[in-house]
Amino acid sequence: MRISRIQTSDGTVTHAFAEGDSWVPCGDPYEAFAHGEEPTRQGEPIADATLLAPAEPRIVVGIAQNGPEHPSPVQAWLKSPRTVVPSGTPVELRRNVGKVVIEGEVCVVIGRDALDVPVEDAHTVILGLTAVNDISNPERGSVDPRNFEGKGGVGYTPLGPWIETSADLAGAELEVRINGERTVLTGSHELPAGVAECVAYVTSWVPLGPGDIIMTGAPKSAFPAEPGDLVEITVAGVPLVTPCV
Amino acid sequence: MRISRIQTSDGTVTHAFAEGDSWVPCGDPYEAFAHGEEPTRQGEPIADATLLAPAEPRIVVGIAQNGPEHPSPVQAWLKSPRTVVPSGTPVELRRNVGKVVIEGEVCVVIGRDALDVPVEDAHTVILGLTAVNDISNPERGSVDPRNFEGKGGVGYTPLGPWIETSADLAGAELEVRINGERTVLTGSHELPAGVAECVAYVTSWVPLGPGDIIMTGAPKSAFPAEPGDLVEITVAGVPLVTPCV
Numbered sequence: 001m002r003i004s005r006i007q008t009s010d011g012t013v014t015h016a017f018a019e020g021d022s023w024v025p026c027g028d029p030y031e032a033f034a035h036g037e038e039p040t041r042q043g044e045p046i047a048d049a050t051l052l053a054p055a056e057p058r059i060v061v062g063i064a065q066n067g068p069e070h071p072s073p074v075q076a077w078l079k080s081p082r083t084v085v086p087s088g089t090p091v092e093l094r095r096n097v098g099k100v101v102i103e104g105e106v107c108v109v110i111g112r113d114a115l116d117v118p119v120e121d122a123h124t125v126i127l128g129l130t131a132v133n134d135i136s137n138p139e140r141g142s143v144d145p146r147n148f149e150g151k152g153g154v155g156y157t158p159l160g161p162w163i164e165t166s167a168d169l170a171g172a173e174l175e176v177r178i179n180g181e182r183t184v185l186t187g188s189h190e191l192p193a194g195v196a197e198c199v200a201y202v203t204s205w206v207p208l209g210p211g212d213i214i215m216t217g218a219p220k221s222a223f224p225a226e227p228g229d230l231v232e233i234t235v236a237g238v239p240l241v242t243p244c245v
Numbered sequence: 246m247r248i249s250r251i252q253t254s255d256g257t258v259t260h261a262f263a264e265g266d267s268w269v270p271c272g273d274p275y276e277a278f279a280h281g282e283e284p285t286r287q288g289e290p291i292a293d294a295t296l297l298a299p300a301e302p303r304i305v306v307g308i309a310q311n312g313p314e315h316p317s318p319v320q321a322w323l324k325s326p327r328t329v330v331p332s333g334t335p336v337e338l339r340r341n342v343g344k345v346v347i348e349g350e351v352c353v354v355i356g357r358d359a360l361d362v363p364v365e366d367a368h369t370v371i372l373g374l375t376a377v378n379d380i381s382n383p384e385r386g387s388v389d390p391r392n393f394e395g396k397g398g399v400g401y402t403p404l405g406p407w408i409e410t411s412a413d414l415a416g417a418e419l420e421v422r423i424n425g426e427r428t429v430l431t432g433s434h435e436l437p438a439g440v441a442e443c444v445a446y447v448t449s450w451v452p453l454g455p456g457d458i459i460m461t462g463a464p465k466s467a468f469p470a471e472p473g474d475l476v477e478i479t480v481a482g483v484p485l486v487t488p489c490v
Contacts, residue, residue, distance in 0.1 A: 059326070061393075075393065076391070077323075077391035077393055078324070080451050143320075145390050146323075146391045146392055148321040148322055148451065149321075152451030153450075154360070206325050206397030207328075
């Protein structure tokens with residue numbers, strides 16, 4: 001099932017699920033998830049809905065040291081949830097603070113309160129997967145060891161456009177295209193710490209809740225970007241577009 | 246003016262301002278602040294209100310390297326907003342991950358959207374000051390350079406109980422007492438980067454908004470704590486209590 005948040009032509013914001021090419025307004029998907037159910041239909045299909053960011057995280061966790069070039073174990077950091085923007089939003093790359101890097105990542109959307117979740121139970125707290133672009137100015141790292149300055153730019157976390165609830169957590173495909181050319185085809189199977197391990201690690205230290213997201217790290221999926229580039233990141237069929245300006 | 250969030254005996258949650266020993270339900274203080282006004286009275290004074298955390302931050306910023314023992318310039322990091330709890334909440338100190346440190350800090354509550362705010366204009370985006378206890382397990386720092394593991398414990402950010410809107414930003418007094426004994430009397434004047442400088446630094450990198458908070462760092466105000474300790478932190482007259490369990 002595809003779940004997102006939409007804004008209708010009269011300005012109403014609601015959760016919705018996909019039905020063909022339309023979106024059907026629905027009840028709170030997190031409440032339904034907590035009861036092991038699918039969200040309830042609450043209106044007629046809408047053909048021309050505007051898709052918002054599919055989640056409103058209170059917490060955005062980034063996983064560090066989770067590429068094939070890094071040694072285990074993983075680490076983590078927090079990114080500002082105010083940086084989250086919908087797919088299609090033009091993002092202004094910060095100038096004069098070193099190069100800009102885009103990172104296509106498999107993004108976990110947490111479905112319910114989660115603390116100390118064992119690896120084997122991780123799937124029970126995951127609503128689904130979506131695509132995220134973890135944009136940053138990594139050269140700030142030399143003076144900013146806590147990933148604050150280089151990660152907080154306006155619009156630096158494009159997310160969505162929807163959550164795929166039936167994605168294969170261990171085998172979610174991740175593709176990055178820049179200006180139409182594929183730069184990498186990889187997936188969650190290439191992460192040293194997989195989706196379930198990331199959930200277990202994060203929740204062993206920090207409580208998460210409905211709508212929070214974990215950016216699982218970059219399996220060779222980080223690339224420099226320039227103004228004018230069009231970045232397309234697809235995760236488990238979820239197609240995220242970021243026009244860089 | 247003292248502003249907080251209260252829960253009344255029928256369960257209603259609302260903003261409120263202090264009038265003597267009572268709390269008067271009021272309109273949104275951030276909307277009023279944006280118009281240069283005080284929040285409007287919306288009910289009768291309540292004598293037995295339960296005080297909640299006075300703000301619901303989307304972003305909790307910690308300032309690092311801002312004690313007299315640190316060299317400038319300051320740095321920053323993000324703490325999970327899910328760690329925020331009201332004054333009086335018993336906080337379970339995490340066992341088996343090294344010592345626990347409490348840090349009494351002057352806490353800035355942001356009143357409106359703020360980006361690239363010059364030092365001289367910082368007061369125009371600050372709703373007021375409150376007290377915060379930045380609890381952590383600092384020994385995790387050796388394996389956790391981004392302040393993730395050691396800062397995310399349940400209840401690790403006691404806040405409040407109210408926001409003082411008329412506090413002296415440059416001269417806010419900060420007192421820490423542990424089990425009734427004063428361990429330090431200091432204030433924002435002892436911070437190498439003061440309140441206004443912290444706001445300017447943070448907003449030069451990361452957009453903030455209404456209710457977000459900045460913990461300005463520890464001017465000699467960090468101390469080890471043990472289960473059973475009662476920690477009292479007073480900032481500009483705002484008295485925060487943390488029973489450690």
